[in-house]
Amino acid sequence: MRAGRRWGTVSTNHPANSPADGDSPPTPAVAVASPSSGPTSAPSSVPPSGPTSAPPRSRYRRLARGAFADLSPLRYHADYRRVWFGQSISSIGQQMTAVAVSVQVYDLTGSTFATGLVGLFSLVPLIAFGLYGGAIADTADRRRLGLIGSAGLAVVSAVLAAQAIAGLGLVAVLYAAVALQAAFFALASPARSAMIPRLVPAERLPAANALNTVSMNLGLTVGPMIGGVLIGAYGVQAAYLVDTVAFGATLYAMWRLPAMRPLGDRKGRASVLDGLRFLREQPNLRTSFLADLAAMIFGMPRALFPALAITFYGGDARTVGLLAAAPAVGALAGALFSGWVGRIHRQGAAVMTAVAAWGLAIAAFGLARNLWLGLLLLAAAGCADTISMIFRNTMMQVAAPDEMRGRLQGVFIVIVAGGPRLGDFESGAVASLTSPTVSVVSGGLACVAAILLLAARRPAFLRYDARHPTP
Numbered sequence: 001m002r003a004g005r006r007w008g009t010v011s012t013n014h015p016a017n018s019p020a021d022g023d024s025p026p027t028p029a030v031a032v033a034s035p036s037s038g039p040t041s042a043p044s045s046v047p048p049s050g051p052t053s054a055p056p057r058s059r060y061r062r063l064a065r066g067a068f069a070d071l072s073p074l075r076y077h078a079d080y081r082r083v084w085f086g087q088s089i090s091s092i093g094q095q096m097t098a099v100a101v102s103v104q105v106y107d108l109t110g111s112t113f114a115t116g117l118v119g120l121f122s123l124v125p126l127i128a129f130g131l132y133g134g135a136i137a138d139t140a141d142r143r144r145l146g147l148i149g150s151a152g153l154a155v156v157s158a159v160l161a162a163q164a165i166a167g168l169g170l171v172a173v174l175y176a177a178v179a180l181q182a183a184f185f186a187l188a189s190p191a192r193s194a195m196i197p198r199l200v201p202a203e204r205l206p207a208a209n210a211l212n213t214v215s216m217n218l219g220l221t222v223g224p225m226i227g228g229v230l231i232g233a234y235g236v237q238a239a240y241l242v243d244t245v246a247f248g249a250t251l252y253a254m255w256r257l258p259a260m261r262p263l264g265d266r267k268g269r270a271s272v273l274d275g276l277r278f279l280r281e282q283p284n285l286r287t288s289f290l291a292d293l294a295a296m297i298f299g300m301p302r303a304l305f306p307a308l309a310i311t312f313y314g315g316d317a318r319t320v321g322l323l324a325a326a327p328a329v330g331a332l333a334g335a336l337f338s339g340w341v342g343r344i345h346r347q348g349a350a351v352m353t354a355v356a357a358w359g360l361a362i363a364a365f366g367l368a369r370n371l372w373l374g375l376l377l378l379a380a381a382g383c384a385d386t387i388s389m390i391f392r393n394t395m396m397q398v399a400a401p402d403e404m405r406g407r408l409q410g411v412f413i414v415i416v417a418g419g420p421r422l423g424d425f426e427s428g429a430v431a432s433l434t435s436p437t438v439s440v441v442s443g444g445l446a447c448v449a450a451i452l453l454l455a456a457r458r459p460a461f462l463r464y465d466a467r468h469p470t471p
Contacts, residue, residue: 068336068337068339070204070206070207070210070338070339070341071207071211072204072207073199073200073204073207073208073211074211077199077200077204079199079253079256079257079258080196080199080200080208082252082253082256083192083195083199083250083253083254083257084211084212084215085249085253086249086250086251086252086253086254087192087212087215087250087253088214088215088218088219089246089249089250090150090153090243090246090247090249090250091215091216091218091219091220091223092218092219092222092223092226092246093157093223093242093243093244093245093246093247094153094181094219094223094243095219095220095222095223095224095227096223096224096226096227096230096239096242096243097157097160097181097227097239097240097243098223098224098227099223099224099227099228099231099239100160100164100227100231100236100239100240101118101160101174101177101178101236102115102118103231103236104164104174104236105117105118105171105174108169108171108174109171114171117175118174118175118178121175121178121179121182122178122179122181122182123182124179124182125179125180125182125183125186126182126185126186126413126414127186127413127414128183128186129182129183129186129187130186130189130190130410130411130413130414131407131410131411131414132186132187132410133145133186133187133188133189133190133191133406133410133413134190134406134407134408134409134410134411134413135406135407135410136187136191136406137190137191137194137262137406137407137409137410138194138262138404138406138407139262140191140261141259141260141261142191142192142194142195142260142261142262142406143191143195143254143257143258143259143260144259145187145188145191146188146191146192146195146250146254146257147251147254147255148184148187148188149184149185149187149188149189149191149192150188150247150250150251150254151247151251152180152183152184152187152188153181153184153185153188153247154244154247154248154251156177156180156181156184157181157240157241157243157244157247158240158244159173159177160174160177160240161237161240161241161244163177164235164236164237164240165237186410186413189409189413190406190407190409190410190412190413191406193393193397193409193412194262194397194406194409195257195260196208196209196212196397197397197398198260202398205393205394205397205398206338206341206344206390206391206394206466207338207341209389209390209393209394209397210335210338210341210386210390211335212393213331213334213335213338213386213389213390214332214335214336217328217329217331217332217335217386218332220328220331220332221325221328221329221332224325226242227239230242262406276407276411278404278407278408279408279411283458283460283461284348284395284458284460284461284464285395285396285408287348287454287458287461288348288351288392288395288396288461289392289411289412289415290454291351291352291355291388291392291451291454292355292388292389292392292415292416292419293415293419294355294359294447294450294451294454295355295358295359295385295388295419295447296415296416296419296420296422296423297419297422297423297426298359298423298426298443298444298446298447298450299358299359299362299381299423299443299444299446299447300362300419300420300423300424300427300443301362301365301366301423301427301436301439301440301443302324302420302423302424302427303423303424303425303427303428304427304428304431304436304439304440305320305323305324306320307431307436308323308374308436308440309323311436312368312369312371312374312436313369313371313374315371319371322371322375323374323375323378326374326375326376326378326379326382327378327379327381327382327385328382329379329382330378330379330380330381330382330383330386331382331383331385331386332382332386333379333383334382334383334384334385334386334387335386335390338386338387338390341387341390341391344391344466345465345466345467346462346463346464346465346466347391347394347395347464347465347466348391348395348461348462348463348464349462349463349464350387350388350391351388351391351392351395351461352451352454352455352461352462354384354385354387354388354391355384355388355447355451356447356448356451356452357380357381357384358381358384358385358388358447359444359445359446359447359448359451360444360448361377361378361380361381361384361444362377362378362381362440362443362444362447363440363441363443363444363445363448364377364444365377365378365381365440365444366436366437366439366440366441366443366444367437367441393412394466395464395466396408396409396412398466423443426443427439427440427443430442430443
């Protein structure tokens with residue numbers, strides 16, 4: 001049994017003794033017991049009521065613990081802790097590489113079109129291998145898939161470093177490397193996500209998903225900044241080399257895991273179509289996916305940031321960078337202050353509320369003409385997106401059977417990869433027919449309208465209760 005905290009000697013934080021909502025604060029009687037008092041003396045050492053039974057410091061501790069992200073999955077589950085740290089480090093490295101590839105392609109070609117093709121070369125493998133990787137993850141050892149994917153990504157980063165050092169200057173090599181990166185990522189990502197319910201108990205899945213969001217957004221915010229500094233000082237090869245080394249953390253974490261074959265007696269190959277049919281027949285999971293699509297297609301004005309930076313704010317490329325970073329900063333803040341999510345049981349209603357908040361924030365952003373107000377609204381949208389993602393991932397991991405989790409994660413990758421690209425097309429097309437302002441505002445309002453329509457058609461989704469999950 002682990003020793004008690006500083007303010008008490010009764011260990012309430014061991015996994016076997018923790019309540020359902022994670023690392024909950026001790027009772028006032030235990031909280032003010034002296035470090036030397038034993039478990040039996042704590043209740044009698046403090047009056048049951050009165051001003052000394054709940055000192056201000058104890059209340060502040062409880063408030064702070066309830067506001068900040070719940071770290072209990074990191075504290076009590078060593079396998080999850082290693083996977084989380086490994087993914088955080090490799091995510092930062094991958095974002096450094098993404099910046100380096102874009103910089104190198106533009107330096108070689110001087111063409112924004114050629115630079116934009118980087119996204120296309122990554123999109124197709126993400127969609128194809130996302131679905132295929134999800135099917136493999138439902139029959140194969142997920143730990144082995146994680147190892148193969150991480151090793152493949154490390155090798156591709158090493159190849160990128162080698163071509164940069166050698167000065168090959170071949171754009172085709174960069175495009176091929178980006179496609180291979182996307183394929184390895186899509187192959188391993190469903191397996192890694194499907195592992196999480198086996199690494200932490202169900203009551204800590206919301207906290208684990210919040211921490212996963214912290215990891216992802218650390219990469220999106222810290223990675224480009226570090227990558228820019230390294231590229232400016234030492235060239236693109238420095239970013240590629242750091243990314244190669246960073247994969248060692250993920251490889252170590254995967255190596256330490258036990259074998260993780262899917263539960264159940266499934267034999268043979270898992271069909272992608274079976275996964276899609278399962279999703280079609282499960283209204284709650286299907287509605288969560290549709291809610292995310294509504295947010296990505298209608299409420300994602302990313303393609304308009306260059307035009308908005310000039311027409312709205314009279315800025316330049318640095319303004320575009322600020323607009324692009326603001327949602328990630330808000331998402332990171334939302335994940336860091338997610339200690340309350342484990343206490344929310346009506347997760348369907350939470351998803352709908354968060355996506356509607358995203359749409360309203362984007363619509364308001366379309367009307368803003370002050371840069372800092374615009375950045376604040378984009379950050380608020382990113383925060384709402386994080387809350388939606390936490391609950392949607394938790395619903396998928398808990399309500400779906402283990403033998404289907406890989407394929408559902410594959411579909412999730414397709415939505416995450418394809419949704420923003422469709423959003424780029426939608427926002428750009430509407431802006432070309434009307435104006436950027438109309439495109440952004442109408443997109444945000446269309447997102448809200450889509451959510452209201454989903455809520456009207458699927459009222460049972462609003463009643464989804466995490467204590468009685470149904471797919």
